[in-house]
Amino acid sequence: MEPEKIHVIWLSGQACTGCTVSFLNATHPSVVDILTGFIPQAAGITLDYHQTIMLPWGEEALAAVEAAERGELAPFVLVVEGAVPDEGKAGEGYWCAIGEEEGKPATFTERLRRLAEKAAAVVAAGTCASFGGIPHGRPNPTGAKGVMDFLGRSWKSSLGVPVVNVPGCPVHGEHLAEVLAHAVLAVRGYLPLPELDGEHRPTYIFGQTAHENCPRCGLFADGKNSHAFGEPYCMGLLGCKGPISHCDVPKRGFVEGVGGCTTIGAICIGCTEPEFPDEPYGPFLKKAPAGFFVLEKIHSIGGSLDAVWSRIKEKLAGRKL
Ligand code: SF4
Ligand code: SF4
Incomplete structure (x- = not known):
């Protein structure tokens, strides 16, 4: 029997797109493995929206985001790359916008809020999405912050999953590919969710210091x-x-x-x-x-x-x- 489809919506906020490039370099599993169902238990994943690598553009591309916001694209995993800007600092829709609504820019923050309400899981890809990263460095003129701070530390998805942070500048491609594959296996009941540390990072990746893992x-x-x-x-x-x-x-x-x-x-x-x-x-x-x-x-x-x-x-x- 065909496994139920799991959709992925990938939003980009204040990002350099380095995390996308890094993700495309993942090899175990690779993006192609993930999207072509090479791992049978993780088959059926569709990347419905990713502004850098998707083929559709304009209204056709945005249709997937709007369907997910209305709850018509379920279940879906929301991946966020880049920091969340404080739109209030310069006026709504100034820093990042994704398409338009009623002739005005649809702000990144509004899209993020609506999508998070419907998502099965939210994964922050890279340090900007996890904690604000480079855009939130002092003096942080855009009020940049991570998804976890924006939604609230105690926020949980409709399936009861907190924001999962996969930091790195850029994210390690295989860290992200593994966590996404793991999230899909968890949604399907094959695995428990990965254990997270106090900063919502999977402990099997981030539980030790770089020093403990260093060959020097x-x-x-x-x-x-x-x-x-x-x-x-x-x-x-x-x-x-x-x-x-x-x-x-x-x-x-x-x-x-x-x-x-x-x-x-x-x-x-x-x-x-x-x-x-x-x-x-x-x-x-x-x-x-x-x-x-x-x-x-x-x-x-x-x-x-x-x-x-x-x-x-x-x-x-x-x-x-
Ligand atoms: S070793 Fe240090 S700089 Fe390199 S990826 Fe890990 S935390 Fe980042
Ligand atoms: S270079 Fe030295 S201080 Fe840095 S992680 Fe390796 S052993 Fe630790």
């Missing part, structure tokens, strides 16, 4: 530091924010396991965090507060002492025998 972490523990870019040691002295940022990218790579910030010699700038790009993540080359590195060192010493104590206990137990 052993060199940090050994006290070997890079003093210039290009050296192969820990880049804490060069401004790396890995100990205070959450993601698996240094371990996982960025596309097909290749790349990944600290893996290739770039510092972590904390792009998955709510405060990004402001302090303590910006200015990007400024060192992270020393306290975090001291704490990491104490943990490392604690771990070594624990290992030594286990060996001593083994020896003592052996003697008794």
